[in-house]
Amino acid sequence: MPLKTLWRPDGSRVEVQRNLATLRTANAHTGRKYLEQPFVDLLMDGLAGKAPDGSATPRFRGYETGRNVALVGFTLSSGLRAQEFAYLTVYEVLPLPARRSSIPISLPLAPSTTKGGKGRSTWVDFDALSGVHTYMAMERVAAVTGSSWNPADALEIEEPTHDGARINGV
Secondary structure, three states: OOEEEEEOOOOOEEEEEOOHHHOOOOOHHHOOOOOOHHHHHHHHHHHOOEOOOOOEOOOOOOOOHHHHHHHHHHHHHHOOOHHHHHHOOHHHOOOOOOOOOOOOEEEEEOOOOOHHHOOEEEEEOHHHHHHHHHHHHHHHHHHHOOOOOOOOOOOOEEEEEOOEEEEOOO
8 A cells, every 4th residue: 555644743754554546536516616796796686676787677577576685695695505595494594793794604504404414504794694684574574464375284383493493293
C-alpha cells in the first residue's frame, strides 16, 4: 500500500498507509449551482408583476404576488431544497431578530423537514426572513381569515414546535 506523509500541528511527521482503491470522489451531480444575480432580479420582478426594467405592468393579473416574492426570496436566500421548502411550516420560521443585520442568520431545519431525516442548518438574509414574516403577519392572515373553504380531510396540527407537531393525532 502507498504511504502518505502527514504533518501534525506540533511539526512532527507521520507516515500513513492508505488503500487508494477505497477512496471515493464526489459525484458530479452534487455540485452547487447558483443563479446569476441579473436572473434573480428578473425572476423576483416577474413574480411581483413588474416588467423586466422594474416598472409596473398594467396587464399583469398575478395572484398572491406578495407570497410568491416572499417565499421565493426566502428560498433563494437560504438555499433550501425543494423538499425542505415544501415541508417547512410557519412554526419552523425563525423569529425576526430585534435589529437589522447584514450578517446572515442561522436557520436550523428540523429533522422531519430535511433530507434523510437528519437536521441541518443553513443561513438566510435578514431581508428575506423579514419578507416571510410580513407575509405571515399580513397577507396570509388576510387570505385565511373568513374563508368558508374547509376540506373534509384537512390536516389537524396539534402541539406545534420547531422539531415537529402532531398531525391528525399521530
